[in-house]
Amino acid sequence: MRNMILVAGATGNLGKRIVKALVEKNAEVKVLIRPNTDTEIINALFKIGAKIHELNHWNKEEIAIACDDVACVVSVLAGLKDVIIDAQKILLDAAVLAGVPRFIPSDYSLDFTNFKQDENRNLDLRREFHTYLDQQNIRATSVFNGAFMELILDEMPLIVFKPKLVIYWGKADYKWGFTAIDDVAKYTANVALDPNTPRYLNIAGDQISPREVKVAVSEVTKKSFTLIRLGGKTLLGIMIKIAKKVSPAENELYPAWQGMQYMHNMIDPRSEIKQLDNNRYAGMSWFSVKDMLYANKV
Incomplete structure (x- = not known):
């Protein structure tokens, strides 16, 4: 066996x-x-x-x-x-x-x-x-987890701490899916041990909009953050094309324009999670964006 x-x-x-x-x-x-x-x-x-x-x-x-x-x-x-x-x-x-x-x-x-x-x-x-x-x-079986939650503090500059800003593209109330790396790992372990998994599984430790991120970071830091919209999906697409021409970096795994492409996908309705599979396995607890902010003592 x-x-x-x-x-x-x-x-x-x-x-x-x-x-x-x-x-x-x-x-x-x-x-x-x-x-x-x-x-x-x-x-x-x-x-x-x-x-x-x-x-x-x-x-x-x-x-x-x-x-x-x-x-x-x-x-x-x-x-x-x-x-x-x-x-x-x-x-x-x-x-x-x-x-x-x-x-x-x-x-x-x-x-x-x-x-x-x-x-x-x-x-x-x-x-x-x-x-x-x-x-x-x-x-x-593919595990789709939105974006890794930890990126919010680094590669995905959603929160800018010094000027106290939450910056975003698209709609302020559109919910994005984030999952902590440890939660992705634990869920994947469950999937590996489960002989009856479907072709796709969708998870998100937190589904949160830019407006809700502003509320969360303001609460955690006890400071007032401002919500700033950089533009819509069309403008971001133009920025991606410019970034690729200025710095192609085709041999790099994560050039700047690659992160911009991911953001472009995240604000697209086609990425919306229709049904979460978070409850498939007993004993899973999910880290939220607020949990992550507290854990990192922002």
């Missing part, structure tokens, strides 16, 4: 947390480690409780050996075409070759299934991989 969960991409921030969440659920976890991986990172995963499978080469045959007793492969690979499509295809082919029943692709984003080509470079790659994935003899 297959009872092992294999995680690829376990050395990253989300991947390591998924491994930890699986171990805390008493799951047997195996992680794929590429050549020349830092010894400290390997030791950290071993201490968590993972079984280490070191690869000599990233190829189908070698990875299939690691998949021999695996019930579900969890991909947390991060990168551009050479990773999300090329490397992940090899991982998927190995899982199919070994007869692994289930596969979780490296999505962990807003639901991009209703968007078109060229609206978001990084999500285009995931959609292209889905075309290949859905043709294979394996059950797949």
Whole structure:
């Protein structure tokens, strides 16, 4: 009987947390480690409780050996075409070759299934991989979590603390979906251990509008923040085109315009979460934006 969960991409921030969440659920976890991986990172995963499978080469045959007793492969690979499509295809082919029943692709984003080509470079790659994935003899489940909540304090400058602003594009009362990284990890662990998952699962630790963010940050900091609208979806689209011409940075994973593309998707009604799957697993508690602000002592 297959009872092992294999995680690829376990050395990253989300991947390591998924491994930890699986171990805390008493799951047997195996992680794929590429050549020349830092010894400290390997030791950290071993201490968590993972079984280490070191690869000599990233190829189908070698990875299939690691998949021999695996019930579900969890991909947390991060990168551009050479990773999300090329490397992940090899991982998927190995899982199919070994007869692994289930596969979780490296999505962990807003639901991009209703968007078109060229609206978001990084999500285009995931959609292209889905075309290949859905043709294979394996059950797949994607976890869509909106945006990682922690981005609010860094890469997604929604809150600007010094001048006490909440800045946004689109509509002030349109709710965006955010999920804390730990909650994504815990939910993904549940999905990996669940043999009867659907093709897509949608979660959001908090669904909150810019206006509600203003209220939350004002309450937490006990300071009055001002809500500032930068423009609508059309203007943001123009800004993205300008940013790409000024600084193409096509080989960078997260150039400035990539973050702008994600924001453009988030304020688009096509990204609206119609039905949440938060309650699928008992024992899940969800971090809110206000919780995150308190936790970070803003």
